[in-house]
Amino acid sequence: MKTIAVIGAGPAGIEAASVMARQGCKVDLYEKQEEPLCNIRDKALLFPNFEKADTIAEALLQKLRHENISLISGHEVQQLERNKGKESSWTVDGRQYDAVILASGYTPFDAHRKEELGYGIYAGVHTSLDMERMLREGRIVNSIGDKPRRVVFLQCVGSRDEKTGNHYCSKLCCVTAVKQAIEVSKMLPDTEVYIFYMDLRMWGQHFEELYRSAQEVYGVKFVRGRISEAAGTYDGRVQIKAEDTLLGLPLRITTDLLVLMVGMEASDGTRKLSQMCGICGEYGFVQSSDPHLNDNSTLAPNLLAAGACKRPMTLTDAINDGRSAACEILCSYSLPLVFNS
Numbered sequence: 623m624k625t626i627a628v629i630g631a632g633p634a635g636i637e638a639a640s641v642m643a644r645q646g647c648k649v650d651l652y653e654k655q656e657e658p659l660c661n662i663r664d665k666a667l668l669f670p671n672f673e674k675a676d677t678i679a680e681a682l683l684q685k686l687r688h689e690n691i692s693l694i695s696g697h698e699v700q701q702l703e704r705n706k707g708k709e710s711s712w713t714v715d716g717r718q719y720d721a722v723i724l725a726s727g728y729t730p731f732d733a734h735r736k737e738e739l740g741y742g743i744y745a746g747v748h749t750s751l752d753m754e755r756m757l758r759e760g761r762i763v764n765s766i767g768d769k770p771r772r773v774v775f776l777q778c779v780g781s782r783d784e785k786t787g788n789h790y791c792s793k794l795c796c797v798t799a800v801k802q803a804i805e806v807s808k809m810l811p812d813t814e815v816y817i818f819y820m821d822l823r824m825w826g827q828h829f830e831e832l833y834r835s836a837q838e839v840y841g842v843k844f845v846r847g848r849i850s851e852a853a854g855t856y857d858g859r860v861q862i863k864a865e866d867t868l869l870g871l872p873l874r875i876t877t878d879l880l881v882l883m884v885g886m887e888a889s890d891g892t893r894k895l896s897q898m899c900g901i902c903g904e905y906g907f908v909q910s911s912d913p914h915l916n917d918n919s920t921l922a923p924n925l926l927a928a929g930a931c932k933r934p935m936t937l938t939d940a941i942n943d944g945r946s947a948a949c950e951i952l953c954s955y956s957l958p959l960v961f962n963s
């Protein structure tokens with residue numbers, strides 16, 4: 623029986639573990655948090671169809687219930703190295719494996735790094751994660767606990783940004799802002815909702831329709847422009863200085879809530895383990911062998927990568943990528959592939 627380590631119990635790691643376990647591999651699934659799927663459990667509804675995040679999380683957790691899978695949670699992997707004398711097998715924290723899948727995921731950008739936007743300074747400034755929590759709780763309030771009159775979302779926080787050095791697009795924050803704006807509008811129909819954007823990247827299936835309904839059905843106002851500064855007001859609101867780049871005009875607007883749409887960065891675990899094995903690419907994400915033809919393999923034999931440890935990725939893409947990495951391992955051992963659940 624082949625023994626495989628999967629590092630990271632997010633959607634990619636769980637899917638990979640599940641596929642390999644069902645084909646007869648013994649899988650140890652390492653997770654540094656106490657529970658798997660932290661980045662899904664903190665969401666309310668998922669784009670583009672407003673499905674409950676908990677429903678998807680539960681379906682993924684079901685897949686872990688297999689005798690061949692051992693979940694080792696609350697354990698941060700410290701050692702990942704090739705076995706001496708048997709270079710295509712690996713040691714993970716003292717245990718030997720035939721292959722390893724790195725699925726150590728991403729971390730949300732820390733909005734404190736954009737001081738000029740006032741996160742952690744002004745009570746009315748939140749991140750998209752904070753907003754997701756409010757949506758989960760069904761309670762969206764301003765700094766004094768009242769219903770907000772206005773909510774402003776700001777795109778591209780910590781992505782496409784010279785100052786933070788993250789030049790890449792995080793890919794999911796445009797559609798997340800539109801989804802959250804619709805949810806706020808549904809919950810608080812009298813609240814004005816704005817989205818400040820640089821470009822709207824509604825690239826996925828049904829994303830464009832979501833954007834249209836935000837405008838046409840829910841009256842969300844889209845402003846092309848960047849916010850240069852946010853400051854608190856005496857009554858707990860937030861005053862924003864921005865430029866409307868379509869009209870070429872500076873503008874000021876006061877809002878109850880400013881929601882910063884934070885991007886995705888490589889997690890600390892992804893950076894540490896990929897550097898340890900010489901497979902760390904741009905921005906700390908894992909570098910695959912070939913982004914077109916061999917996107918799960920890395921330059922290290924039998925060390926594969928799956929999911930958002932490689933780049934910003936949707937939940938659907940991460941699940942598919944985990945399955946793809948598992949198939950790659952099974953094919954390399956000529957194990958049969960059976961997809962029945």
Ligand code: SF4
Pocket residue numbers: 777778779781782790791792793794795796797820821822823883885
């Ligand atoms: S997905 Fe949208 S908000 Fe996110 S970085 Fe890309 S352009 Fe900016």
